[in-house]
Amino acid sequence: MDNLVLVAKERKEAGKAVAKKLRNVGRLPxxxxxxKGEAVMLDVDEGEFTKLWKIATPTTLLTLDVEGKKSLVFIKDTEYDIKTDKNLHVDFHVIDESKKLKRPIKVQVTGNPVGVREGGVFESGIKEIQxxxxxxxxxxxxxxxxxxxTLGSEMFVKDIKLPKGVKVLSDxxxxxxxxxxxQ
Incomplete structure (x- = not known):
């Protein structure tokens, strides 16, 4: 998922009527x-955003191209309408590439444990760590x-082999x- 790019346009108008007009022409507010918490109003192509949104995780970084100015961003939040199966609004958060991030990340457990083949029961613990x-x-x-x-053995967060530069903040x-x- 390297180098996902989404093109955006800056907009000046706000409000429900403006948002409705944008959605009617395939744009997403x-x-x-x-x-610093400062906000810039944008609109993006709804179809292009939906493609990215379906494959994005909480740790997926996107390049947001706003009229030629590129920023590294996360999808911070989306407003989604379950009836129409469409996003109604999206918030992006700009990332400073020189500063460390604190993010939750999924832990995926794979493999067929020896202990299960010997008659034990597999139990999974936490699903994500910070x-x-x-x-x-x-x-x-x-x-x-x-x-x-093996039977009776456990795996803890401290047993996870982390990629270089990654530090665990969880227990x-x-x-x-x-x-x-x-039993």
Whole structure:
């Protein structure tokens, strides 16, 4: 998912009527917030945004091209209409590439544990952890292999092999996965 780019246009008008007009022509109202909380009103192509939104995770970085000026952003929030299956509004947050980020990241457990093949029961623990790193080091998810878990063994956050530059902020003793004996 490297280098996802979304083109945006700056807009001056706000309000429900303006938002409705934009949506009627396939544009999605948006706001881009900088680190100082200042907002710039934008609109983006609804179809292009939806394509990106469907593959984005909370750690996906996008390049937002606003009339030639490019910014690295996260999708901060979306307003979604379940009846029409469409996004109604999106907020972007600009990232400073030189500053570390604190973000939640999914932990994906893979493998068929030895202990399960020996009759044990697999239990998963936490599904995500909080990490800190520079934007360039931000992983999409952490994949951990539970194949070596034996009966009665556990895997903790401290056992996860992290990519270079990534620091865990969550409890290192939180359980990620274990294999329990049948009772």
């Amino acid at each position: 948006a706001v881009m917030y900088n680190s 990490i800190e790193c520079l934007p360039k080091d931000l992983p999409v998810r952490l994949v951990v292999d539970a194949s070596d878990l 290192n003793d939180a359980m990620v996965a274990c294999v329990r004996t049948m």
